[in-house]
Amino acid sequence: MFRMRVSAISLLVLFFAGFAHAKIDEDGFEPENIIQRDVVIVGGGASGTYAAVRLREDLNTSITNTTLEYGVQSYMHYGPTVSFFERFGIEFGPFTSRRLTTINVDVETGKRLDYTPPAANETTEALRKWLQFVEKYNDLVEPGFWNFPPPDQIPAVFLTPFGEFVQHQKIEAAVPRIVTISGVGVGSLQILPTLQVVQAFGLAVTKGVVEGTFIQPKTSNSLLYQRAYELLKEDVRLNSTIHETERDHSGVRIVVKSGSDTAKTLIKAKRALWTPFPSQYNLKPFGQDEKEFQVFRSWVPEWSYVGVASIPCIPENSSIQYLPREVEPSNHLAIRHYPHSLSLGTTGPSGLDLFRVMLGANYSVTYEEAEEMVTSGVQKLIAAGTLNYTGHCEVDMKALSAHNGVLWPRQDDTLEHGFVQELYSLQGYRSTWWTGRSWCEEYSSNVWAFTDTVLERLLKTLE
Ligand SMILES: Cc1cc2nc3c(=O)[nH]c(=O)nc-3n(C[C@H](O)[C@H](O)[C@H](O)COP(=O)(O)OP(=O)(O)OC[C@H]3O[C@@H](n4cnc5c(N)ncnc54)[C@H](O)[C@@H]3O)c2cc1C
CATH class of the missing domain: 3.30.70 (Alpha-Beta Plaits)
Incomplete structure (x- = not known):
């Protein structure tokens, strides 16, 4: 295991001499309340925890992190999932779900509905067709949308409303399974561009369903995160709130308040990695500029x-x-x-x-x-x-x-106006990198695989 060398930390100090018009007054912080790192990670969920482990343990980088949370039921046999479990000694086996008798009722009255769901073989057949479709376009969207084509080359099928796509492909029988697992499209499934359903139910998850290859930890789901926390805790600041941020091409400075601490801490880092969903509320203390605001404003x-x-x-x-x-x-x-x-x-x-x-x-x-x-x-x-x-x-x-x-903006022409390119042009902009479910497909395994692609690029900018 490597750690950043002292000389590199000195370099970091020199590096920050570059903030010519800094608003955050460093003199207002006691030395013990100033932390210097290569990367500050905001958010301690699936992608933040994964990034912290990879950066600090494998990629010779010093990090600081904020919160940790637990979640989810099962995982896909995809990307770095198995190696991430193994690294923390998490035993896993096939995912088994409880057999339940479904009662479909009218959401307005609670009365039993006279609804016949698709038979199991119809569902499987329709999901196989969907699998072929997502497999064909997988390189454009997974891991992440780095290779997504410019507006004039987007496959027309991605822009087709999902309802039309389903009817055309005759895969209605796949829909209940897709929405039950992904939760996609509440109130608007039929009009969503098919691309957004691909983002919610792409190749890895479809394969998991069709081939029955989901896995689950043998003990609890949270054990992975508990062990990751044990490993990282000296660099983790639980329950921190960001108060103020300065970001530019030379680095990032974030003022945080943690738990019951009375004093604020200044974190100075060469790069920031943002992992929560980018709502206007979340981004408020992160100092969006106009370019970022234009990308995030209408989600x-x-x-x-x-x-x-x-x-x-x-x-x-x-x-x-x-x-x-x-x-x-x-x-x-x-x-x-x-x-x-x-x-x-x-x-x-x-x-x-x-x-x-x-x-x-x-x-x-x-x-x-x-x-x-x-x-x-x-x-x-x-x-x-x-x-x-x-x-x-x-x-x-x-x-x-x-x-x-x-979720990504919904206007019909968003994708045709180059939304994906504008979103991804933020990667590295103002020393800030972005990961998490808003940037790729929505499952832990996808998020981990995508995070690797972000870290690879982030680290190149530190060389
Ligand atoms: C009900 C449910 C069931 C799911 N089941 C599965 C499943 O079985 N299998 C699977 O693979 N995936 C499942 N998922 C999806 C999985 O949870 C996500 O893919 C994964 O958590 C996404 O990781 P993330 O890092 O983007 O977000 P998260 O894991 O949500 O992490 C974001 C972190 O950022 C923190 N945060 C938020 N706002 C701020 C802020 N302003 N400042 C600092 N920190 C902040 C949050 O507290 C959180 O810790 C499920 C999701 C849900 C909602």
């Missing part, structure tokens, strides 16, 4: 919650899917034709009445409203007689976490 917010609730009135081993009425009798394409989606599925262990809550919306939903949507969804089931249950059913939300984010 579309999405609201998404995942949680666990005790719901004693729903039979064990059930999955309640709240769907729009338009899916009847078997209109699979209408499955996201409602401004929110909700599902409640048994998690086990047996006898505890625990259900995994998945809620997505294309309008703003607070924690309180999310909880209320679940409670009222359950009451609708009772009122409609769907559960053969009378009386009060106490919904007890044990955990609920938001995974809100922003």
Whole structure:
């Protein structure tokens, strides 16, 4: 394992003498509150943790990082996933999901729907066609959109509304599986450019489904992140808030406040790696300039919650899917034709009445409203007689976490106006590099593979 040499740190100091018109007054910081690193990583989720491990442990770079979080259920056999697990001694095996009986109900009334989902062989056949399609164009989008063609060469099929594409290819039977796994297109699936569905359900995940090759850690999902944290903790500043940032071609200076610390810390780094989703709210203290603002200003917010609730009135081993009425009798394409989606599925262990809550919306939903949507969804089931249950059913939300984010802009002509090129032109601009799910396909394995491609380029600029 290598660490940056002292001489290199001296170089870093000299390097920062280049801030001619700095607003952040370094004299206002005690020496112990100034940290110097090659790279400062903002965000400690999947991509931030991966980047921190790779940069510090493999790529001879000093780093600093902010927060760490845990998540997700299963992983794809793709990119650096297996080696990342092995590096932390995480044993893994095939992913097994609980067999649940699906009850499709009307999202508005809670009544059982007369909806016949596609048969298993129809789903597989349609997914195989989708697989051929995403395989054909994979080099343009994975890992990341580095090779994405200029506007006049974008394959027309990427710009085609997904509804039209599906009907033309006769792959309606793939749609329920695609949306259940990816959560894509709440309220707008049919009009999304097909490219955005590719981003949500690309080659690696499609292969995982068709070939049944998903994997899962044998113990818990969070063990990977716990072990990564143990390794990195001297360079991690948990629960930090950015107060102010200066970025230019010569480096980055970020003022942060961590946890209960009273003093602020100045982090000086040659490069920043930004990993959270780039909403205007998140970017506010990161000092966007006009070029960055033009790229990020019209992204579309999405609201998404995942949680666990005790719901004693729903039979064990059930999955309640709240769907729009338009899916009847078997209109699979209408499955996201409602401004929110909700599902409640048994998690086990047996006898505890625990259900995994998945809620997505294309309008703003607070924690309180999310909880209320679940409670009222359950009451609708009772009122409609769907559960053969009378009386009060106490919904007890044990955990609920938001995974809100922003998605690429939706205007019809965004892609044709070179959005992808403009987005990627920000890589390296103002000493800042970007990774995470907003830049590539949306799963941990894709994000890790993409992060490698970013680090490779970032490091070249440090040589
Ligand atoms: C419900 C759900 C289930 C999923 N299941 C799977 C699955 O089974 N398999 C799979 O491969 N993928 C799954 N995914 C996708 C997977 O979680 C993402 O691909 C992955 O987390 C993306 O990594 P990321 O680093 O871009 O974002 P994240 O992992 O979300 O990390 C972003 C980090 O940035 C932090 N942050 C946010 N804002 C700021 C800020 N302003 N300043 C500092 N830090 C900030 C956040 O706290 C977070 O730690 C799932 C996603 C969801 C929502």
